[in-house]
Amino acid sequence: MNEFLLINSNNIADLISIGGVVQLSLAVVSVILAYIFACAVKRKITRSVVRLGIFWFGMLDKTIRPLIFSIITVMAGGVTMFFYNSASTLLYSLAIIGIIILFIKATVYTLDYALKNNKYRKHIKMLVKLALVMVIIFWTTNLDVILADQLGKVVLHFGKSQLSLWDFIREVIVIVFAIGVMIIATLVLDGWIKNLHDIDGNLKQLLLRISKILVVVIGVFMVLPSLGFDLTALSVLGGAVGVGIGFGLQKIASNFLSGFIILLDKSIKIGDRIIINNITGTVTRITTRYVVMQGFDGSEMLIPNEKFITDPVINQTYSNSNIGIEMVISVGYSSDMVLVIDTLRECIASVPEINQNMEPSVYIQKLNESGIDVFIRVWPLDGLNHGSVVRNKLNIAIIESFRKKNIEIPFPKRDVTVLK
Template sequence: MKEPFSNLLQKAWIDVHDPQVVWQIAVLLSCFVLAWAAGRALRLGSVEADGIWKFGVGGLRRILFPVVALIPLTLGISLLKHWIEVDLLRLFVPLLVSLLLVRLFFYLLRHVFARGSIVRTFERAIAVLVWGALVLHVSGLLPEVIDYLDDIAFHFGTQEFTLWLVLQGVFWAVITLLTALWLSGTIEARLMRAESLHSSLRVVFSRLATALLVLLALLLVLPLLGIDLTALSLFGGAIGVGLGFGLQKIASNYVSGFIILLDRSIRIGDLITVDNFYGEVKSITTRYVVVRALDGREAIIPNELLIATTVLNHSYSNRQIRLGLDLQIAYRSDLQRAMQLMEEAARKHARVLADPPATAFVLRFADSGIDLQLGVWIDDPENGTLSIRSELYLDIWRAFQEAGIEIPYPQQEVRILPNASGTPG
């Protein structure tokens, strides 16, 4: 019959005072050196893989050290137990198994939750806490620690709490919230793959699912702390007043965000002008919208501003926009030929639409020449307008050079007239 782990720590301490413990230490060091050498030799971190193979290689890299260390450790225990006590070696078996399970568990969590989530941020701290709890359990010290924490009590109103009860509540709160976030992530992934739903509706449903699951998690955790949910009704009015005054702007932004997502007045990819900022909508959240200008600048615009002010949506019902290119030709140039060349240059450009067609107009007869405008239509304004304007102007200039059409510069004609008596002044 196997000896319970609760006695291992005490017996391992006795082994430490035995001169023959050097054999056990030698076996431990050999196991750790072998595990380290195996990791260096395999170099799993440099292995290139995709898909499920990448997931498998990453998992093997995480558990390689404890697995390789456990194999010679168990063999060493089997061989040495016939001659000496091996309680120190036996103590490291559950410790390495706990390390293996913790690493495997958190490796799975890294793939469940998105990059940058709170789980991945505090992964190392959470892993240390979980492994420490397992160490206390296998060493038999956990009951004593629990009794000590249970003796530390404090009062909150009429209710009495112990430190152990609070830690239990925090533990279950973390587990419940992680489960809720995992479920919301799964629902969001499925919604984002639903081609029949509009992108805005997918975002709305995913946000609602996350909020409802987190609320449900909190309602499940509070009774575990011994908190009566009916008592929270006393604070409902105070919280409502606080939201109405102190958090009015934040609440307004969240409500505005759901309105924008539901009515689809602004969508991802739209080109909008708001508060004198022009750009493409890159992200819509429940609190703000990210607009990226064509020069790379990004503006974070609160949703309330989009609801309360006028927003110019350049691609709300149609992504086609008109560009007007103004230029001037001399009076002695062929006007009809100039307008024809302008339209031909526009028709040759790849970004100019054939329907509506490019058209040249006479704007006015100015002081130095005839003002013309070439109107063209494009359907990819997110690629910018400066490049197409420059290319069209260059093409028109080359065509004018070949046809002998002059682009004038401002000039004035000064005439000196004789005085009334006919004598020069």
């Protein structure tokens, strides 16, 4: 491919010839025509932005100019060869550069679109663009061959083994490049999966977890052979890891597998209100090792995934979010119980946050030594978020109604006899 490059003795010789001047003129004309045609095409595709979609419209906007420029320069090169019977090296080199620019723009735009919600988007774009430009410079100038020849003469000694400086730098570049590609691939997949609106939260978390594992596995299996490692040696390492898991890492493995089970059977989901081991909170995150639950005071509790498999779990929003509120009110034995029950029903009806379409429960629960316990169950419109508000308003309404109707709320009384 070196004959098509700008930094080439043939290209430089062509520039000072008549054919070179003609090619340079045609290149300038190609730039102007590419701009004119690109503007015309953009006006047409702007009307179809809804049909194309945001991504493809943006891709066309970024790549239309270098694409048209490359096509026009290739056509101009063919015309030049036909009339002058000479190779159009300069025009073909410019066409290749146009394709390179198209590739860089398409790659950077795809990355930018996938990472639009990532705070490190600008830095990642800059690094990727710099890496692509460096690769293209090395490829188009043959600089890598020159560096390999010079740096290969420098030998580094590591104990009894030795390695040339070029091989060392090359392996470091491969490792850094592989890590960078894995990080970017993970971020791209994260952004793509999180933007899927047709699947639930558990499936998203499962896809995110599987995608990260696949990226790491594929990256390792692609990098190790290039560094000279024998993949068959991984079987021995895998056996050692298996023994380690069986003895010392079984809890970690158990939590890891439990996380997959939770995501697959959808027993708990992000946003669910959970009670486990007398701990109440809302699930905010499901990770590989633990579930994050946020309490009413804002504190976050990290509970191992295994607990959600082995221990009893109360999921208040498993199939629906209708969470009831239960209360017990004590009244004196002298109270008219029919009046008490009617009054309590009136109090329930006076609270607008209670769902009146769901029948409340009001009945005598127990006869205590100091009073009669009346049980109440009501259904708030939003018990998940406003349960305490409903409880507070209902208590206030009951106290005020009991005072107006002289209904006694008893308290324990004790007779104390003083012996002399």
